[in-house]
Amino acid sequence: MTDLTRLIHPRSIALVGASDRLHSIGERTLSNLLDHSEFDGEIFLVNPTKTEIRGQKCWPSVAALPVTPDIAVIVVPVAGVLAVAEECAGRGVPFAVVLTSGFGEAGEEGEQAQVRLKAIADAGGMRIYGPNCPGLTNVNHRLGLTFSPSFPHDLIKGPIGLATQGGGLGRNVMQAMDRGIGIGLWASTGNEVDLQVADFIHYMADAPDIKVIVTLLEGIKDGAKFVAAIQRAAANGKPVIAFKVGKSEYGQRAAQSHTASLTGSAEVNSAVFRQFGVIEVDDIDELVDTAWLFARAMPGPEDGIGIYTSSGGTAALTADAVGTRGLRLATFAPETRALLKELLPDYAAIDNPVDTTAVVLSDAQLIEKTLGAVASDPNLGCVIVPITLDYGETTIQMARTIIAAQKNCTTPIVPIWMSDRMGEGYRMLVEHGFAPPRSVGKGLSAVRRWVAYGRWKRSQSGVSAVTLTSVLPPASATRSVSELEGKRQLREAGIAVLPNALARSQEEAVAKAAAMGFPVVAKIASGQIVHKSDIGGVQVGLKTAEQVAAAWVDIMASAAHHRPDATIDGLLIEKMAPQGGVELMIGVTRDPVFGHVMTFGMGGIYVEILRDVTRRMLPIGAEDAAAMVREMRCFPLLDGARGRPRADLQALKALLLKVSAFVVANADRIEEMDLNPVWLGAEGEGALPLDAVIIERAEQKASA
Secondary structure, three states: OOOOOHHHHHOEEEEEEOOOOOOOOOHHHHHHHHOOOOOOOOOEEEEEOOEEEOEEEOOOOOOOOOOOOEEEEEEOOOOHHHHHHHHHHOOOEEEEEEEEOOOHOOOHHHHHHHHHHHHHHHHHHEEEEEEOEEEEEEOOOOOOEOOOOOOHHOEEEOOEEEEOHHHHHHHHHHHHHOOOHHHHHEEOOOOOOOOOHHHHHHHHHHOOOOOEEEEOOOOOOOOOHHHHHHHHHOOOOOEEEEOOOOOOOHHHHHHHHHOOOOOOOOOHHHHHHHHHHOEEOHHHHHHHHHHHOOOOOOOOOOEHHHHHHHHEEEEEEHHHHHHHHOEOOOOOHHHHHHHHHOOOOOOOOOOOOOEEEHHHHHHHHHHHHHHEEEEEEOEHHHEEEEEEEOOHHHHHHHHHHHHHHHHHOOOEEEOOOOOOOOHHHHHHHOOOOOOOOOOOOHHHHHHHHHHHHHHHHHOOOOOOOOOOOOOOOOOEEEEEEEEEHHHHHHHHOOOOOOEEEEOOOHHHHHHHHHHOOOEEEEEEEOOOOOOHHHHHHHEEEEOHHHHHHHHHHHHHHHHHHHHHOOOOOOOEEEEEEOOOOOEEEEEEEEOOOOOOEEEEEEEHHHHHHHHOOEEEEEEEEEHHHHHEEEEEEEEOHHHHHHOOOOOOOHHHHHHHHHHHHHHHHHHOOOOEEEEEEEEEOOOOEEEEEOOOOEEEOOOOOOOO
């Protein structure tokens, strides 16, 4: 990854296109630099039509500057950007921040200009930030390389780093500062002709002033770079919280027209996030609430939830929100219950959730002691304090109590401001860094993400670097490997398959079936027929020579009827799988961003109906294989629920790992692979692919 230190912390800046024309981009950027930043380095103004602006000398060109700046901020009209970029590259400027629009987002001509801009930068060893971006905002060091008039208003320092592609949504997150949230660095990368969101995630993973990384993504151009960045963050113990737009067909079209990025499959993106511990959220509110909860405290070994309120209805509402999100109400320690029983009225609820009743709202010390006791309970991960209404002085006193209680414990107290009336109590909580969520649902959604990350973190025995499998352009042509050949390849890779043989005549089919022992399965063998069952090309449970002979006639007739164009090699005769077991599937596809991705789940006829599947980017490790198995909704059936025999989970995990290794070893040629069904027996019986479809790149085969 590129060292971005001189971009984030420059010693000198050239503003190319500096202007004194009110409200122009050049004037706004200059105003942010001179009036609202606290930059102690050199600022050079470049404008060939001016000798000075606001009392500062103007230089006619970058070439004329007395020193080479660390950054050139380019705000000239689009027609002049390439010439300025050539000048900067020729001068040896390390970084160019191009705020100007009219490139890849503006049609074919703009795309051509963008390609030329990248070529100029590459030739001169210069890195490009943008174009078509609002700039770079380093709040913690108060430096605004931006034309945004909002920069002077969004200057609350803090531990959150924000990396976005779109400027509007990024600014929306920045304005969460009005809730007291501190965002130390905002990079909005625009068209990403060169530097991408991933570069800034990687930088923030190492930045000492950034504790939590937030990213808004419309698309991911370089999967390998992105994965390296999120792995770096995970290795350094920094959570990455991601909001990926473009999940629907409508959203994908909008994202592509905006940034011209690959949006990718929503399922694949989510799988990669899950694999590397990225916390995916569903909207901006959840993004902000979750990020700030992490900024306040990292999840510890306990993840039980405590609820503290003075309203019975609110207690029930919040408890429901805990349960419906798969969270767990903590059981209070005996000493906590004893203290609550001693201090609260007899009619108060002292078990979790705590309902103090409204009577105690007049006694601030009593609230502080009881809330403090709950927040200090060793079985809790966090405490939820829903505040239903703004009740004047009473609510102000509640806010004071929450602030005082938090000072005496490390467990985060999460006050939830449920009222639309924003009073002094709310402002006090904001000033003291609580940034209260605005509803129980939103607050508990953030807590759910927080808890899930803690569980993921505890499940990791160590962080090992994963390198993507081959990311290649779409294949111009593919070919389907015969099932016989595919299973031979699997067998050579150490993957067990049932005995099988190709029969080219009816007599040969009967002989081969008798040799391997009944019962057997007969399948049409043709490179042009992938979905054999759909055309009546499979018969199972054949127990006699007569049944095999009859199967030959029936299958051949069916194939001739449905696919008269197909070349038929014969019948594949295969030993029948043992009775019982579960049918699963393992599939692999090549994603254009992340390379090969494995899909695993219920197989046979259920895969399309139930869609009980989970995904991982390849290669996977043992922890990934175990997680994929556990994530299936049907996992309890495999684990021996309701008296069922426990499935051979060890053999299943081993099979997932072997398939991953096989694909990685053949990454350049394998486009797709479908093992469906995979037979999984009881403990000790193993896991066997019963069908195997391998689709490979035809051009790769031709060159082999």
